[in-house]
Amino acid sequence: MRIVVDVSPLSRPRTGIGNYLRGMLAGLSEAVGGEHELVAFGPSGPRGRTRIRAALDGLPLELRLPLLPRAQWWRTGWSRLGRPPVESIAGPLDVFHFSDWMYPSQRGGVRATTVHDLVPLRFPELVERGTRRMHSRRLDAVRSCDVVFANSRFTAGEAVELLGVPEERVVVAYPGVDPLFRPDGERAGLGGPYILSASTLEPRKNLPALVAAFELLRRRRPELTLVLAGPAGWEKRPLAAEGVRQLGFVPDEELARLYRGAAAFAYPSRFEGFGMPVVEALASGAPAVVSSHPSLDEASGEAALRADPEDVEAFANALEQAIDGGGERRASGIAQAARFTRRACGEAVLAGYASAMPR
16 A cells, blocks of 8 residues: 655644654554555645654655645645645555645545544634634545544544544544653753643643642642643633743653653643543653543543542642652553553554555
């Protein structure tokens, strides 16, 4: 098979979707074992192409990265227009796996995509207008796929319920944790014990609720700092408070050190597709306190403490419990994270392609 994967999301600084895509490609390259051709296709501008090359460095795949000015505008127009088919630029293919960013037509072969979450449908008020528009245009393209991958059983159920994708066409391919996130290694030193949270600063991540719980906990534990790591988003509510430190976007190497050095990791999100930062924290040996929303059940397993983030006192108590009993939960967290490997993700995706091939 010649498998063409749209890698356009890697043209931006990597967060959740970009990290999933990079891990999926790493796993696919292991799973194909030289038996199939794997092509990374991503029309992008000069800076975006540099980022894609850096993200995929070391992976045994072919790069097809046409250089385009105003690449995002071009990709959107190509998707809307529906022509020319992707083969005219990417070459002949047996599988085309498109992303959230681009969904051109194709002449033949298996058509595939990945659904990471359906927040714009469940909670449209929690996303930006541009994101709502992008997802609404993409829905018909998702429904046209021969196979739709989901990053969790929860999201698979959402795709069936909200998009009407037949259940037999949906395949779960869990994200694989980057080997960078492990318990051994250098720890961040921030001058004292800290609670870490890692996410884009957006309303869905529910960080004001975490700040409120932290303020309550800090009355009993004044030595604590709350560290918020993640790029600026569209969260308008204030996050500044005594003892709160915002780091902005941090590269994965620094994030790994932050996880390892944390007294506890907190994830108060209202809704997720999977919740990869939870798994990264557990893999790094950090005790985790995670929102009780069911969308986070698969990432958390039995290893994370769960609490309703809208119950400030309950969340604060869970954080204190995690800090005091972190050593006891470390082994179960590492074991939980070990379930999610890149190789397993790649094998699930490759099997999904094969299942959609004409018989």
